[in-house]
Amino acid sequence: MVTLAAAPDLIAEGSSLRVREVSKSFAPADGNVAERGEETRALERVTLSVAAGELVSLVGPSGCGKSTLLRLIAGLDAPGAGELWVGPEPITAPSAERGLVFQDPNLFPWLTVRRNIEAGLVARGVLREKRNEVDEFMRLVGLEKFAGAFPHHLSGGMAQRVALARALINHPKVLLLDEPLGALDAFTRMKMQDEVLRLWRARRTTMLLVTHDIDEAIYMSDRIVILTPSPGRIERIIAVDLERPRQRSSPEFLRLRGDILELLHFAGSTAAA
Amino acid sequence: MNATPELIAPPSAAPAPASPSVHSDGTTIPPPAFAKLFRRAPADVAARALPAALGVALIVHRLAAKNELANETQLYTQFLTGLLVAAGLAAVAQIFWTGLRQWLRENCPILAAAILLLGAWETITAGFRWLPMPYFPSPAGVLQSLVNDRALLFDSTWHSLLLLLGGYALGVAVGLVTGICIGWFPFARYWGMPVLKIVGPIPATAWIPLAMVVSPSAIFSAVGLIALAVWFPVTMLTASGISNTRASFLDVARTLGAGRGYLIFRVAIPAAMPSIFIGLFMGLGASFLTLVVAETIGVKSGLGWYVTWAQGWAEYGKVYAALVIMAAFFSTIMTLLFQLRDRVLVWQKGTIKW
Numbered sequence: 125m126v127t128l129a130a131a132p133d134l135i136a137e138g139s140s141l142r143v144r145e146v147s148k149s150f151a152p153a154d155g156n157v158a159e160r161g162e163e164t165r166a167l168e169r170v171t172l173s174v175a176a177g178e179l180v181s182l183v184g185p186s187g188c189g190k191s192t193l194l195r196l197i198a199g200l201d202a203p204g205a206g207e208l209w210v211g212p213e214p215i216t217a218p219s220a221e222r223g224l225v226f227q228d229p230n231l232f233p234w235l236t237v238r239r240n241i242e243a244g245l246v247a248r249g250v251l252r253e254k255r256n257e258v259d260e261f262m263r264l265v266g267l268e269k270f271a272g273a274f275p276h277h278l279s280g281g282m283a284q285r286v287a288l289a290r291a292l293i294n295h296p297k298v299l300l301l302d303e304p305l306g307a308l309d310a311f312t313r314m315k316m317q318d319e320v321l322r323l324w325r326a327r328r329t330t331m332l333l334v335t336h337d338i339d340e341a342i343y344m345s346d347r348i349v350i351l352t353p354s355p356g357r358i359e360r361i362i363a364v365d366l367e368r369p370r371q372r373s374s375p376e377f378l379r380l381r382g383d384i385l386e387l388l389h390f391a392g393s394t395a396a397a
Numbered sequence: 398m399n400a401t402p403e404l405i406a407p408p409s410a411a412p413a414p415a416s417p418s419v420h421s422d423g424t425t426i427p428p429p430a431f432a433k434l435f436r437r438a439p440a441d442v443a444a445r446a447l448p449a450a451l452g453v454a455l456i457v458h459r460l461a462a463k464n465e466l467a468n469e470t471q472l473y474t475q476f477l478t479g480l481l482v483a484a485g486l487a488a489v490a491q492i493f494w495t496g497l498r499q500w501l502r503e504n505c506p507i508l509a510a511a512i513l514l515l516g517a518w519e520t521i522t523a524g525f526r527w528l529p530m531p532y533f534p535s536p537a538g539v540l541q542s543l544v545n546d547r548a549l550l551f552d553s554t555w556h557s558l559l560l561l562l563g564g565y566a567l568g569v570a571v572g573l574v575t576g577i578c579i580g581w582f583p584f585a586r587y588w589g590m591p592v593l594k595i596v597g598p599i600p601a602t603a604w605i606p607l608a609m610v611v612s613p614s615a616i617f618s619a620v621g622l623i624a625l626a627v628w629f630p631v632t633m634l635t636a637s638g639i640s641n642t643r644a645s646f647l648d649v650a651r652t653l654g655a656g657r658g659y660l661i662f663r664v665a666i667p668a669a670m671p672s673i674f675i676g677l678f679m680g681l682g683a684s685f686l687t688l689v690v691a692e693t694i695g696v697k698s699g700l701g702w703y704v705t706w707a708q709g710w711a712e713y714g715k716v717y718a719a720l721v722i723m724a725a726f727f728s729t730i731m732t733l734l735f736q737l738r739d740r741v742l743v744w745q746k747g748t749i750k751w
Contacts, residue, residue: 198652220654230649234667234744244653246663274744294654 138177138330139211139221139297141197146170146206148192165355166192169206172349172358174298176211179324179331181341181348185388189356190334194300197332198224210297220248223291227303229283231275237286238262238271244294257293264323265289281312288323301333305340313337317344321368338384342377343370350387360387443505444488444498450509451481454516458537461524465537472544473537480512534714542714543721550703550722557688557699557726560616564623565684569677572628576635576676580669581661586636593632601626601683602690615695619688626687627680634676638669671745674738681734685727700726 148167167189174180182190195201197208199218208215210222231240242258245251262268265285275283284304291299304320305313317340324331335341341348342364350359362384366376455477462470491498515536521527523535534542543550578585579593601622612618642665650664666673692701700719707715739746 198648200648200651218648218651220652222652224649224652226645226649228645230643230645232646232664232667234670243650243663247650247653247655247659274746276744290653300652 137295137297138328140176141172141174141298141330141332142207142209143170143172143193143197144207144209146193146196146203146208148189148196148201148204167196167203168355168357170356170358172361174330174332176330177328178347179321179333179345181333181335181345182351183335183338183341183348183384183388184351184356184359185353186336187356188351188353190351191302192356194224194302194332194334197298198222198300200224220244220294221297222300223294223296223298224300225284225287225291225302225304227306229275229280229287231278231283231286231290233275236272236274237267237278240275240286241289241293243290248294254293261289261293264292264326265319279312280308281316284308284316285319288320292323292327292329295327296329298330298332301331303334303336306335306337313340318369320344338381339372342366342380342384343372348384350384443502444491446509447484447501447505447512448481448488450512450516451477451484454512454519455481457516457519457524461519461535462537464526465523465535469541470537473540476540531711531713534717538714539717539721542712543718546715546718550700550718553698553700553703553719554722554726556696557692557701560619560692560696560699561623561684561688561730564620564688565627565681567620568624568627568680568684569631571624572631572676572680573635573673575628576632576673577639577661577666579632580636580639581665586640590636593629593636597629597633601687605691605694609695615691615697619691619696622691623684623687626683630679630683631673631676634672634679635669638672638676639665641672642668670742674742677734677738678731681731689723 146167147165147169150164150166170189170193172180182193184190192201196203197210197215199215199222215222231237232243235243238258241261242251242255245254245258259268262271265288267282267285267289270278270282275286278286287304301320305316308316320331320333321344323329333341333344345364348362348364350362351357352359362380364380366374366380371377455474458470458473458477462474487497487501491501519535519537522533523537575589575593579589580586604622604625605618608618608622609615612621646664646668647660650660655664688699689701689704692699693705696702700723704716704719707713707719
């Protein structure tokens with residue numbers, strides 16, 4: 125049997141993604157007198173296209189609509205205006221072809237690690253045909269030994285690996301990552317960044333990564349989309365033309381980091397660092 | 398019984414702080430300050446406490462029994478003697494058998510206290526006759542009634558069990574369905590919730606006059622009343638558990654390709670299970686109450702009926718015998734539900750404590 129990791133070139137699962145002139149507003153929260161009548165404009169006329177197999181990061185301060193954009197692409201919310209497509213198909217509802225991983229792994233606590241990973245196959249009613257893939261994905265994320273464990277026994281990094289395997293087992297055309305490594309400690313996070321890159325290379329899935337860690341965005345992505353808040357807009361899209369594996373302390377890396385911080389008006393803090 | 402003096406030193410002699418207790422999952426928790434007072438006795442002391450308590454109870458019984466007929470107290474004498482022999486054997490066996498020692502250390506204090514309580518009961522009833530007869534028989538009298546009337550008591554327990562299981566199963570089945578509907582579907586919530594909130598809090602026993610009129614037989618109305626008593630808490634807690642399912646679990650399931658069936662049966666219901674079990678326990682308590690009341694008023698069989706019947710003949714020994722059976726019967730069913738809970742909610746292990 126050919127393992128997925130050993131034959132990356134055989135698989136190109138990603139699909140292109142287009143977001144055109146998308147806006148999204150939220151009604152004011154009830155009972156909040158100060159904001160009553162004012163709706164929050166989470167996204168305003170956002171346009172973005174991502175090529176098949178590309179890894180793009182969304183970076184910006186909180187409230188800039190990164191997570192909202194991800195939920196729209198996942199199909200969990202409908203846009204107020206504008207259109208979204210995966211390949212040639214418009215996005216109307218959630219689907220297994222657009223996997224989503226949150227900061228909180230959101231593993232089903234009543235299922236073992238193995239059953240969590242199987243969940244997508246069960247949901248689509250294809251467990252019988254694809255049962256052998258479960259082992260493959262458990263191996264892919266290095267969790268064979270924890271097949272029977274319940275989620276509350278797992279560390280944060282392990283739980284997030286299960287969440288990744290659970291999303292990947294459906295072979296999504298687009299994998300949406302909403303700060304998936306945000307809750308991990310610095311060392312685990314750097315290890316997991318390599319892990320995600322390995323999975324991305326193995327599967328050539330299109331990935332959209334929301335993060336507020338600029339180093340993470342530079343280390344991982346082909347392009348970085350900088351968003352600004354209220355209303356959420358795309359400020360700039362930066363291509364990262366550095367060879368992988370990237371050196372976090374190389375002059376090019378640091379220069380890029382300085383540029384992005386300047387764009388986000390945090391340039392002063394780099395001088396201190 | 399050849400322990401070294403250190404082992405049987407009285408607990409108060411050692412000023413050392415109480416040792417931290419080790420939990421079953423291996424974590425240690427520091428003992429609270431008052432724990433020193435209740436520190437468990439060494440195994441030897443614990444093992445001796447039980448025979449000692451039984452000896453006391455036996456002496457009390459021999460003294461008290463002088464006032465009574467020999468054939469009414471003989472059985473209790475045999476009962477206590479049998480226990481004494483068993484406890485004596487256990488006290489010896491625990492020297493070699495670690496498992497038994499552990500068990501005795503855990504359970505001896507409470508068992509010894511129960512035996513002493515029996516002794517106290519006998520003292521104030523048969524001994525000094527402080528309580529009016531025949532309302533307060535001695536434990537010897539209760540045991541005698543229990544054994545004499547065992548056939549009818551067994552039959553009553555069997556009928557109570559059938560009635561209870563029938564009513565409980567019906568109430569749980571209907572309660573789960575209505576609870577899931579109210580918890581998941583907005584229209585079911587709109588129409589169902591007001592009915593639930595208005596009809597539910599009425600105690601099921603308050604419907605007895607109506608039940609007697611509309612039902613063809615007392616058994617049917619009893620099953621219906623028990624089911625009604627169970628239905629309310631099960632529906633309420635199921636609906637609340639379902640509607641409080643974490644939204645992100647549902648979001649994740651949708652992006653994994655889940656349809657409505659998966660969302661309800663494989664996400665919302667498992668997520669609601671802890672809440673559903675609280676409803677099942679509340680429903681079980683309500684079913685016991687309703688069972689006994691229904692049997693007292695309408696049904697002509699079962700433990701509730703037996704109590705009223707024995708009271709009619711002023712045979713209070715039988716009344717207490719039935720109460721003893723009820724305690725054993727109900728707590729066994731409760732324990733079974735706890736075991737089912739532990740099995741179904743095994744994924745929560747270590748995160749719940751009730």
